[in-house]
Amino acid sequence: MEMIEAFYTGLIDDISNNKLELPTLPEVALKVRDTVEDDNVNAKKVADVIGSDAALSARLIQVANSPMYRGNNLIEDIQTAVARMGFTVTRDLVVGLAMRQMFQATSDVTDLRLRLTWEHSTQVAGLTTMLCKHFTKLKPDQAMLAGLVHDIGVLPILVRAEDYPELLENPKQLDNLTRELHSRLGKMILDSWDFPQELIDVAAQHENLKYDSGDKIDYVDLVQVANIQAHLGTNHPLGSVDVSKIPSCIKLGMSDEEHDIGDIDDAAELQGILVA
Numbered sequence: 253m254e255m256i257e258a259f260y261t262g263l264i265d266d267i268s269n270n271k272l273e274l275p276t277l278p279e280v281a282l283k284v285r286d287t288v289e290d291d292n293v294n295a296k297k298v299a300d301v302i303g304s305d306a307a308l309s310a311r312l313i314q315v316a317n318s319p320m321y322r323g324n325n326l327i328e329d330i331q332t333a334v335a336r337m338g339f340t341v342t343r344d345l346v347v348g349l350a351m352r353q354m355f356q357a358t359s360d361v362t363d364l365r366l367r368l369t370w371e372h373s374t375q376v377a378g379l380t381t382m383l384c385k386h387f388t389k390l391k392p393d394q395a396m397l398a399g400l401v402h403d404i405g406v407l408p409i410l411v412r413a414e415d416y417p418e419l420l421e422n423p424k425q426l427d428n429l430t431r432e433l434h435s436r437l438g439k440m441i442l443d444s445w446d447f448p449q450e451l452i453d454v455a456a457q458h459e460n461l462k463y464d465s466g467d468k469i470d471y472v473d474l475v476q477v478a479n480i481q482a483h484l485g486t487n488h489p490l491g492s493v494d495v496s497k498i499p500s501c502i503k504l505g506m507s508d509e510e511h512d513i514g515d516i517d518d519a520a521e522l523q524g525i526l527v528a
Contacts, residue, residue: 255418281350288343299331319518344393348400374526378519379478398471405438464499473500
């Protein structure tokens with residue numbers, strides 16, 4: 253237990269003193285952000301940057317042909333995808349898709365946890381996107397990105413846990429620490445990445461079930477409802493909450509057992525693309 257206490261104390265101290273080493277966005281995501289912000293940006297320039305990563309290119313084309321953006325004609329190349337979706341949407345999608353490579357670790361225990369975290373994030377992203385299209389006029393690409401980053405604060409916890417074997421052998425304790433700290437860390441990470449405040453709020457507030465943004469639905473509301481839906485039937489604390497008392501569920505009409513969250517098949521298809 254001394255090692256676990258040392259882990260917790262050291263992490264809290266680093267957070268309080270702004271000494272925690274935070275993860276950075278993958279290089280291709282940073283390059284795309286810089287390219288999109290250039291006054292002379294065009295679809296070819298953005299496509300050339302994305303094209304340097306074959307796996308990312310293939311997945312972006314899949315997303316462009318998914319229920320989220322599907323048009324009359326099949327998209328077969330990056331430049332056409334960028335032209336159809338626009339620079340801002342493309343940037344957000346690239347950031348979200350590129351994050352997949354961050355969810356890797358050196359030990360089997362943490363690698364499994366990171367993979368499960370990514371799978372959960374992709375499920376929430378798919379559900380959040382469908383909720384967005386079904387119930388709001390918010391941006392589906394932002395909703396997808398909100399779902400993908402809501403648990404980003406788990407990353408530094410699991411990376412550091414690799415140096416604490418006693419903690420890795422105590423999954424319940426690691427779960428408790430993760431639940432307690434990941435929202436706070438997520439806020440710090442997205443702030444360091446210069447994300448918009450509405451997405452920083454998602455990382456900070458997605459498990460605060462008393463959160464109430466007022467009459468208008470925001471991205472926190474969407475992610476909360478999707479997160480609860482994703483945890484239904486599990487032993488996670490969110491798997492047995494009373495949705496009739498949660499403001500986000502009430503606003504989205506999810507406060508009873510007869511709710512409709514949109515096209516589940518479309519959400520599952522999008523998750524399949526993101527999780528690959």
